[in-house]
Amino acid sequence: MSTEGKVITCKAAIAWEAAKPLSIETIEVSPPKEGEVRIKVLYTGLCHTDAYTLSGKDPEGAFPVVLGHEGGGIVESVGAGVDNVKVGDHVVPLYTAECKECKFCKSGKTNLCGRVRATQGKGVMPDGTSRFRCKGKDILHFMGCSTFSQYTVVSKYSVVAVNKSAPLEKACLLGCGITTGYGAAVKTPGIEDSNVAVFGIGCVGLSILQGAKAKGAKRIIAVDINDKKEEWAKKFGATEFINSAKLPEGKSIVDHLVEITDGGLDFTFDATGNVHVMRNALEACHKGWGVCNVIGVAPAGAEIATRPFQLVTGRVWKGSAFGGVKGRTELPGIVDDYLAGTLMVDQFVTHHESLEGINKGFEDMHAGDCIRCVVDMGFDHVEESA
Numbered sequence: 001m002s003t004e005g006k007v008i009t010c011k012a013a014i015a016w017e018a019a020k021p022l023s024i025e026t027i028e029v030s031p032p033k034e035g036e037v038r039i040k041v042l043y044t045g046l047c048h049t050d051a052y053t054l055s056g057k058d059p060e061g062a063f064p065v066v067l068g069h070e071g072g073g074i075v076e077s078v079g080a081g082v083d084n085v086k087v088g089d090h091v092v093p094l095y096t097a098e099c100k101e102c103k104f105c106k107s108g109k110t111n112l113c114g115r116v117r118a119t120q121g122k123g124v125m126p127d128g129t130s131r132f133r134c135k136g137k138d139i140l141h142f143m144g145c146s147t148f149s150q151y152t153v154v155s156k157y158s159v160v161a162v163n164k165s166a167p168l169e170k171a172c173l174l175g176c177g178i179t180t181g182y183g184a185a186v187k188t189p190g191i192e193d194s195n196v197a198v199f200g201i202g203c204v205g206l207s208i209l210q211g212a213k214a215k216g217a218k219r220i221i222a223v224d225i226n227d228k229k230e231e232w233a234k235k236f237g238a239t240e241f242i243n244s245a246k247l248p249e250g251k252s253i254v255d256h257l258v259e260i261t262d263g264g265l266d267f268t269f270d271a272t273g274n275v276h277v278m279r280n281a282l283e284a285c286h287k288g289w290g291v292c293n294v295i296g297v298a299p300a301g302a303e304i305a306t307r308p309f310q311l312v313t314g315r316v317w318k319g320s321a322f323g324g325v326k327g328r329t330e331l332p333g334i335v336d337d338y339l340a341g342t343l344m345v346d347q348f349v350t351h352h353e354s355l356e357g358i359n360k361g362f363e364d365m366h367a368g369d370c371i372r373c374v375v376d377m378g379f380d381h382v383e384e385s386a
């Protein structure tokens, strides 16, 4: 029986308040309005940004909310005026939307679309309302995606169809972590033939390593405080690994990197979210031209600091979201790279959980040997209301 135009009753993991486990609830998902798309979410990855917002450290964090932004699913129905995806398409929701019409999209300088970002940050659809209800209350959306629900509604600008041959239990990771790191590296001009250091070897850091290798960087140094990350780093393209917590007494990671690279790195990347690491990543850059790319997300109130002299002497501090990738234009090509075997994706999945086990997935994330946990949204239990 078609569910088009009807409220769907299904399961979702709801964050009722900060710093509490998610609660598996029965939720009502309204049909998509004009310019919106309802998606049956088959799989979702767990990203550190979900944990960060759940912890209460995100200045934009608001509750109750359906978190999740690394999903893969199938279009269930579309509202009026949707012509970029159709029922049955395999899709990845995009937390960095792409309308192709706003000042940002038309600039050719950024992937940061301005079309839906303001309402997205408030946890509502572009018309200012929510499509989720549970226990008589409106539940907020998250990052324009809310993939911790078996059905979600997103703006037409926040979704892209991908090749149906791509297994969604893996391709969902291209909705955030892998694309963020890989894009940040492959879109950085001049990385070819350079030396590069990546701080933080999680999903994002490994993806930067993979991108740096693909671009032909000649020396790729991975820095982490967990020795277990050495093997991972080498598998994804690092030529060296440094445990920055195990340097000789009195030696800083900046001094060490500057020493072994004859003055510093051409490019560094922070994939930790730690503002002290971000400073080290800048200061380990070569005088005159070194570029530090900040990708990690820091808690509310945290600020970065350095001596202005570091910038006066030619180091550049910059950053990127979603790897600078324009989701609707470029993600299908990245999925095709995965299918062609030129982009590693399967290797990132170290843990699996059911929707009911999602809190265990968050515990696994913090255990140190988890790169990505993929949650199977489990459609055996779906009821659809008339």
Ligand code: NAD
Binding pocket: 047, 048, 049, 052, 176, 177, 180, 199, 200, 201, 202, 203, 204, 205, 223, 224, 225, 226, 229, 244, 271, 272, 273, 274, 277, 294, 295, 296, 297, 298, 320, 321, 322, 323, 370, 371
């Ligand atoms: P992760 O936790 O899997 O990886 C972080 C790694 O950093 C871990 O291996 C950890 O051991 C290491 N680390 C911690 N402290 C360190 C230190 N002092 N020095 C060196 N290494 C250290 O996380 P992830 O999923 O790879 O995400 C990394 C960061 O990127 C997070 O802050 C996340 O919120 C952010 N992120 C940003 C974007 C974006 O678009 N800008 C997208 C996705 C994730």
Ligand code: AHE
Binding pocket: 047, 048, 049, 050, 058, 059, 060, 061, 096, 112, 117, 176, 297, 321, 322
């Ligand atoms: N809401 C936070 C910022 C969180 C943040 O920086 N998010 C990244 C994506 S992390 C994905 O795992 C991002 O894309 N930022 C750009 C944007 O437009 O949201 C805050 O500090 O308010």
Ligand code: ZN
Binding pocket: 047, 048, 049, 050, 069, 070, 176, 177
């Ligand atoms: Zn993420």
